Amino acid sequence: MNYIIILAGGIGSRFWPLSRQMQPKQFLNLCSSKPMIDECLENISGLVGLDKVYVATNSLHGKKIGQCLNKFAIPRENILLEPQGKNTLAPIALLTQRIYSHDKKAKIIILPCDHFVADKGRFIKKLKRGLKLTDNGYILTLGFTPKRPETGYGYIKAGLGRRDYYLVDKFVEKPDIKTARRYLKDKRYYWNAGIFIFRADAFLDELKVIKPQVYRIIANIKNENGMRRYWKGLPNISIDYAIMEKTKKAALLPADYGWIDLGSWQAIEEIAKKDRSGNILRGRCLDLGSRNILSWSDDRLVATVGLKDIIIVDTKDALLVCAKDKAQEVKKLVCRLKQGNYERQI
Amino acid sequence: MNYIIILAGGIGSRFWPLSRQMQPKQFLNLCSSKPMIDECLENISGLVGLDKVYVATNSLHGKKIGQCLNKFAIPRENILLEPQGKNTLAPIALLTQRIYSHDKKAKIIILPCDHFVADKGRFIKKLKRGLKLTDNGYILTLGFTPKRPETGYGYIKAGLGRRDYYLVDKFVEKPDIKTARRYLKDKRYYWNAGIFIFRADAFLDELKVIKPQVYRIIANIKNENGMRRYWKGLPNISIDYAIMEKTKKAALLPADYGWIDLGSWQAIEEIAKKDRSGNILRGRCLDLGSRNILSWSDDRLVATVGLKDIIIVDTKDALLVCAKDKAQEVKKLVCRLKQGNYERQI
Numbered sequence: 001m002n003y004i005i006i007l008a009g010g011i012g013s014r015f016w017p018l019s020r021q022m023q024p025k026q027f028l029n030l031c032s033s034k035p036m037i038d039e040c041l042e043n044i045s046g047l048v049g050l051d052k053v054y055v056a057t058n059s060l061h062g063k064k065i066g067q068c069l070n071k072f073a074i075p076r077e078n079i080l081l082e083p084q085g086k087n088t089l090a091p092i093a094l095l096t097q098r099i100y101s102h103d104k105k106a107k108i109i110i111l112p113c114d115h116f117v118a119d120k121g122r123f124i125k126k127l128k129r130g131l132k133l134t135d136n137g138y139i140l141t142l143g144f145t146p147k148r149p150e151t152g153y154g155y156i157k158a159g160l161g162r163r164d165y166y167l168v169d170k171f172v173e174k175p176d177i178k179t180a181r182r183y184l185k186d187k188r189y190y191w192n193a194g195i196f197i198f199r200a201d202a203f204l205d206e207l208k209v210i211k212p213q214v215y216r217i218i219a220n221i222k223n224e225n226g227m228r229r230y231w232k233g234l235p236n237i238s239i240d241y242a243i244m245e246k247t248k249k250a251a252l253l254p255a256d257y258g259w260i261d262l263g264s265w266q267a268i269e270e271i272a273k274k275d276r277s278g279n280i281l282r283g284r285c286l287d288l289g290s291r292n293i294l295s296w297s298d299d300r301l302v303a304t305v306g307l308k309d310i311i312i313v314d315t316k317d318a319l320l321v322c323a324k325d326k327a328q329e330v331k332k333l334v335c336r337l338k339q340g341n342y343e344r345q346i
Numbered sequence: 347m348n349y350i351i352i353l354a355g356g357i358g359s360r361f362w363p364l365s366r367q368m369q370p371k372q373f374l375n376l377c378s379s380k381p382m383i384d385e386c387l388e389n390i391s392g393l394v395g396l397d398k399v400y401v402a403t404n405s406l407h408g409k410k411i412g413q414c415l416n417k418f419a420i421p422r423e424n425i426l427l428e429p430q431g432k433n434t435l436a437p438i439a440l441l442t443q444r445i446y447s448h449d450k451k452a453k454i455i456i457l458p459c460d461h462f463v464a465d466k467g468r469f470i471k472k473l474k475r476g477l478k479l480t481d482n483g484y485i486l487t488l489g490f491t492p493k494r495p496e497t498g499y500g501y502i503k504a505g506l507g508r509r510d511y512y513l514v515d516k517f518v519e520k521p522d523i524k525t526a527r528r529y530l531k532d533k534r535y536y537w538n539a540g541i542f543i544f545r546a547d548a549f550l551d552e553l554k555v556i557k558p559q560v561y562r563i564i565a566n567i568k569n570e571n572g573m574r575r576y577w578k579g580l581p582n583i584s585i586d587y588a589i590m591e592k593t594k595k596a597a598l599l600p601a602d603y604g605w606i607d608l609g610s611w612q613a614i615e616e617i618a619k620k621d622r623s624g625n626i627l628r629g630r631c632l633d634l635g636s637r638n639i640l641s642w643s644d645d646r647l648v649a650t651v652g653l654k655d656i657i658i659v660d661t662k663d664a665l666l667v668c669a670k671d672k673a674q675e676v677k678k679l680v681c682r683l684k685q686g687n688y689e690r691q692i
Binding site for chain 2: 016017284286288289295300301302303304305306307308310312314317318319320321322323325326329330332333336337340342345
């Protein structure tokens with residue numbers, strides 16, 4: 001059978017001040033009138049039964065995610081509440097093992113919940129194709145053709161070509177701008193979207209060889225009690241770094257369904273409608289002569305004059321004004337809130 | 347005797363959102379911990395007795411100015427409450443006539459209340475020198491040596507030189523940037539600060555000849571009743587345009603006591619202390635890598651990232667984010683508030 005594991009663990013602090021520790025990005029209406037987690041679940045409807053959908057999230061947000069998943073009738077036991085965030089390997093390994101324990105032929109899609117999908121039809125088609133390809137034992141990763149010299153994503157370099165996919169030559173970390181420009185010209189580099197498709201047994205075989213300690217720990221986590229006892233011993237590491245960069249089974253499936261990673265405020269401009277001056281004004285906004293700004297008001301009047309390439313996000317107790325090309329730095333800013341005695345705004 | 351007329355009529359809408367219709371600029375603590383009107387009155391203390399200080403303001407702000415002037419023991423009858431704003435000629439003419447009616451030898455200083463004075467000693471000295479010069483019947487105007495190609499001020503061109511003053515060649519309106527650059531190089535141009543010094547009789551003589559209708563109307567305004575009846579008939583015109591540009595008695599007294607016209611948010615940066623990156627951060631502000639910004643928070647957390655030459659003013663119910671070189675446009679923005687259904691924020 002086919003399964004989907006949705007990764008909904010992070011805070012998305014780059015969306016501060018809208019995102020907060022107790023109101024992470026997946027519950028925000030960033031792309032539409034619906035929370036991102038709802039969008040994500042609607043996107044995959046029809047691909048697998050809802051009892052085959054698993055969700056990993058931080059235990060801080062257990063209640064919120066529970067309410068949300070109730071709407072979609074996803075079984076409560078399909079939710080993994082992580083006592084601490086451990087990056088992606090730990091939840092993927094644990095849920096894969098759990099699925100495998102009752103379905104030895106399980107095929108699994110790993111899907112981060114914070115992606116915007118422009119063309120749902122092509123998205124579903126691509127995932128189906130991926131599921132099919134796992135028959136060969138590949139651990140597939142989706143790759144998107146770069147559209148700009150993006151320094152915020154990791155890249156995958158395609159190796160030997162097969163029919164409509166490639167063996168992976170290598171994974172590369174977030175590049176500097178010069179390198180990113182080179183990748184853009186070179187046709188062999190793809191954006192790494194963090195979407196994986198594999199047969200549970202193929203993944204677990206690799207895990208056993210490459211990360212035997214992780215394999216042993218997750219085998220011990222059989223219930224809440226095991227979770228409390230052993231979770232903390234799992235390494236804080238991504239599946240990319242731990243498995244994908246090391247396995248020989250990695251394959252790259254190019255995709256082009258209009259994928260947008262909602263990584264920072266800057267991503268909103270790829271989705272939202274702009275006025276003739278390139279501005280996105282949401283809420284009670286009044287502008288005089290600005291260009292290419294994002295002005296986002298929760299409630300108060302936000303008046304802007306003569307700005308260019310600026311992001312403004314206004315909430316009840318905190319305001320962000322940020323240069324567009326510095327949108328990635330918002331994460332750093334949130335770290336500073338602690339030092340600056342602004343705990344209530346975190 | 348010597349008198350001072352303080353002009354405290356405007357709203358100062360360029361300081362929106364801090365300035366509001368019912369909270370005009372003169373009551374704001376822009377330069378220090380004190381309201382500007384208090385600063386102004388402290389600056390002139392010692393120059394004339396407080397019973398010789400007159401204040402013209404809009405009747406909307408009568409109560410507020412009354413409370414303020416109580417502190418300084420200025421007689422209530424010295425306050426002119428204008429039923430409608432009429433620019434500067436009307437209040438100056440009316441108060442000059444009122445002073446003249448009981449003191450035929452009165453000398454008067456006209457002082458806008460929204461100026462920052464860096465060197466109080468030199469300021470007083472210069473005004474005293476001006477009072478002395480009025481013996482010759484001049485209508486004096488103070489002129490400041492331009493420090494930048496300012497397009498927000500009017501200019502005065504000096505004519506024939508006398509000892510430490512000049513006859514006025516001409517007054518010129520706010521120039522475009524090219525002209526302003528030329529004025530900056532040409533040593534004969536001075537900034538027009540709207541500060542005038544004259545003998546009451548000399549001014550009234552000129553008024554009688556140049557604006558006989560105004561002269562007749564103010565002669566009719568002898569009490570509250572006359573005010574209600576005749577004020578509305580006075581023209582909406584500045585003293586510069588109505589009298590100074592036409593009289594042959596105009597003289598220019600150069601001054602250099604560190605005068606700053608608090609005309610817009612941009613002026614604050616000439617006064618306020620900056621950090622090493624040239625930023626002025628007031629209130630609960632947290633910055634990451636910005637340069638030359640003004641971030642002004644009434645209460646909420648204002649977080650800024652990577653900005654340059656931006657003004658941010660955050661108040662309870664409205665926020666302004668403005669390019670520094672567009673600070674003059676804030677006035678236009680306030681006009682737009684009406685159209686945009688933001689009456690409560692005006």
